[in-house]
Amino acid sequence: MMDDPRLPAAFLRPGTSSFSDFLAEHKPDLLPARKSLPAGANQAGADLAPHGTTIVAATFPGGLVMAGDRRATMGNVIAQRDIEKVFPADEYSVVGIAGTAGLAVEMVRLFQVELEHYEKIEGSVLSLDGKANRLSALIRANLGMAMQGLAVVPMFAGFDLDRGIGRIFGYDVTGGRHEERHFFTVGSGSMFARGAMKKLFRDDLSEQECVTLAIQALYDAADDDSATGGPDVTRRIFPVVHVVTADGGRVVPEQAVAEIADRVIGGRMRRPDGPVAPLTTGEDA
Amino acid sequence: MSMPFYVSPEQLMKDRADFARKGISRGRSLVAVQYADGVLFVTENPSQALHKVSEIYDRIAFAAVGRYNEFENLRIAGVRLADMRGYAYDRRDVTGRGLANAYAQTLGTIFSSGGEKPYEVEIFVAEIGDAAADDQVYRLTYEGRVADEHGYAVMGGDAETVTAYLQEHYSAGCSLEEALTVAVAALGHSASEDRVIPTSDLEVAVLDRTRTQPRKFARILPARLDTLLGDRGPGRHAAPIPEDGDPGTAASDPVTDAPDDPTDQVSGSVPPLEDPGSGEPPVAPPL
Numbered sequence: 001m002m003d004d005p006r007l008p009a010a011f012l013r014p015g016t017s018s019f020s021d022f023l024a025e026h027k028p029d030l031l032p033a034r035k036s037l038p039a040g041a042n043q044a045g046a047d048l049a050p051h052g053t054t055i056v057a058a059t060f061p062g063g064l065v066m067a068g069d070r071r072a073t074m075g076n077v078i079a080q081r082d083i084e085k086v087f088p089a090d091e092y093s094v095v096g097i098a099g100t101a102g103l104a105v106e107m108v109r110l111f112q113v114e115l116e117h118y119e120k121i122e123g124s125v126l127s128l129d130g131k132a133n134r135l136s137a138l139i140r141a142n143l144g145m146a147m148q149g150l151a152v153v154p155m156f157a158g159f160d161l162d163r164g165i166g167r168i169f170g171y172d173v174t175g176g177r178h179e180e181r182h183f184f185t186v187g188s189g190s191m192f193a194r195g196a197m198k199k200l201f202r203d204d205l206s207e208q209e210c211v212t213l214a215i216q217a218l219y220d221a222a223d224d225d226s227a228t229g230g231p232d233v234t235r236r237i238f239p240v241v242h243v244v245t246a247d248g249g250r251v252v253p254e255q256a257v258a259e260i261a262d263r264v265i266g267g268r269m270r271r272p273d274g275p276v277a278p279l280t281t282g283e284d285a
Numbered sequence: 286m287s288m289p290f291y292v293s294p295e296q297l298m299k300d301r302a303d304f305a306r307k308g309i310s311r312g313r314s315l316v317a318v319q320y321a322d323g324v325l326f327v328t329e330n331p332s333q334a335l336h337k338v339s340e341i342y343d344r345i346a347f348a349a350v351g352r353y354n355e356f357e358n359l360r361i362a363g364v365r366l367a368d369m370r371g372y373a374y375d376r377r378d379v380t381g382r383g384l385a386n387a388y389a390q391t392l393g394t395i396f397s398s399g400g401e402k403p404y405e406v407e408i409f410v411a412e413i414g415d416a417a418a419d420d421q422v423y424r425l426t427y428e429g430r431v432a433d434e435h436g437y438a439v440m441g442g443d444a445e446t447v448t449a450y451l452q453e454h455y456s457a458g459c460s461l462e463e464a465l466t467v468a469v470a471a472l473g474h475s476a477s478e479d480r481v482i483p484t485s486d487l488e489v490a491v492l493d494r495t496r497t498q499p500r501k502f503a504r505i506l507p508a509r510l511d512t513l514l515g516d517r518g519p520g521r522h523a524a525p526i527p528e529d530g531d532p533g534t535a536a537s538d539p540v541t542d543a544p545d546d547p548t549d550q551v552s553g554s555v556p557p558l559e560d561p562g563s564g565e566p567p568v569a570p571p572l
Contacts, residue, residue: 005386005387005390006390006394007387007390007391011361012358012359012361012362012391019368019369019372022365022369023369023372026369030372030373109372110372113368113371113372116368116500117365117368120339120341120364120368121364123334123336123339
């Protein structure tokens with residue numbers, strides 16, 4: 001990659017602590033969003049490139065949970081059954097991706113380096129809003145490709161150490177970001193997952209209950225959206241679930257997710273539509 | 286017509302080397318010690334913000350003495366190089382040897398080019414492997430020389446005294462507590478006395494292979510240092526770094542603040558970020 005064993009002058013120049021800005025200046029071809037598609041390729045990419053589907057996130061007192069199904073689709077074909085779509089962004093935040101998987105995974109990699117790079121150069125961690133804004137910029141750089149059918153729509157969530165709460169950020173293809181209260185979903189099955197979360201979410205969930213909520217919501221997404229994968233009981237493939245608290249982020253072990261998923265499936269054997277939300281008007285609560 | 290003086294290349298190089306060596310030896314010493322679980326760095330640095338030891342990548346750390354602005358530049362370049370290589374290839378493809386090589390080439394070129402002043406810095410690049418036998422500590426000097434160090438290594442300040450102390454007291458494969466105790470004692474040791482350095486004046490960091498995260502670098506803060514070092518008696522801050530009459534440091538009692546003179550020692554109400562003579566951060570006044 002470097003022909004000269006010496007450090008190039010650009011490396012020694014004081015300046016930006018943003019890795020993507022440095023790449024844009026020094027090695028723009030390494031940026032995922034710098035390629036342009038040939039004219040006339042409109043929307044063709046949508047059926048050629050695998051797409052990731054549904055991501056859900058919800059907060060609970062003291063943290064948050066983000067979970068993603070495991071399916072990637074390519075038109076009507078299932079491209080991959082065990083894709084991972086939720087990644088740690090740094091110690092206190094996670095990012096989940098929906099949209100063109102190849103570009104999205106590359107964007108997440110760039111985002112992870114971006115946060116770590118800032119931390120090392122500046123000696124301090126970016127604020128949660130700062131991280132969310134950096135992700136906006138990366139998505140915006142992909143706008144050209146998004147217009148040609150290769151959109152990446154991530155979701156970002158992290159534990160805000162200053163405020164002591166979990167926070168969730170949603171994005172649109174132009175990089176616009178909006179903070180969500182309580183819960184959020186993205187991807188093709190997101191409306192079904194959101195419907196389920198609306199009825200099941202409460203302010204006082206425990207961590208374990210919040211994980212169950214995410215798995216229930218993904219089940220409902222898979223129930224009604226063909227591109228979202230439900231729990232695969234024959235191959236034992238279950239959603240990837242990340243939990244972030246004041247102690248940092250961690251992946252919920254596969255075994256623990258499998259146990260919850262088995263119980264959810266058990267419940268659905270008796271009532272395929274899932275738990276019943278009480279039919280009250282809310283006035284008597 | 287004036288004739289330029291002839292300076293032999295030997296003399297030129299020697300002068301440049303003397304200049305760099307002098308700059309480096311003015312600062313305080315920094316020790317790198319290999320212990321059972323990785324590599325430990327200890328230096329006396331009262332500044333909590335201007336670090337001499339830093340993280341470069343997952344398993345690679347950087348430590349430097351000399352002029353702060355120069356080694357800070359090199360550190361940032363190293364972080365950029367490592368992050369870019371890790372992003373373009375894979376995290377495992379970032380190696381300490383590659384980084385040490387890039388630093389060596391850079392320092393070597395600057396040293397032998399007539400146009401630039403040589404960097405007054407000395408650097409350690411350390412990388413840990415899966416076992417103690419795979420750990421590497423590279424020493425890079427101002428003229429771009431690379432050396433592979435084993436066990437312990439010292440640079441800056443009174444390196445000979447500290448090295449002699451370590452030679453006597455260091456044992457391979459020691460625990461973190463033992464390594465820290467011997468390193469701190471070595472830094473406080475001088476021909477005349479053994480000074481107890483207060484933990485608030487110490488900058489300590491480790492590359493620790495037992496950490497579960499992929500990033501193995503960690504700073505050890507004063508609270509934990511107190512626990513690790515135990516009771517050592519009353520601490521004493523180091524004496525301020527002596528001026529050596531170098532013309533650049535304006536040691537001859539300047540009385541007024543000259544804002545346009547970067548080497549002036551008097552500054553109105555704003556203390557300088559670092560001592561312009563030694564490049565050391567200012568020593569905090571004793572409490």
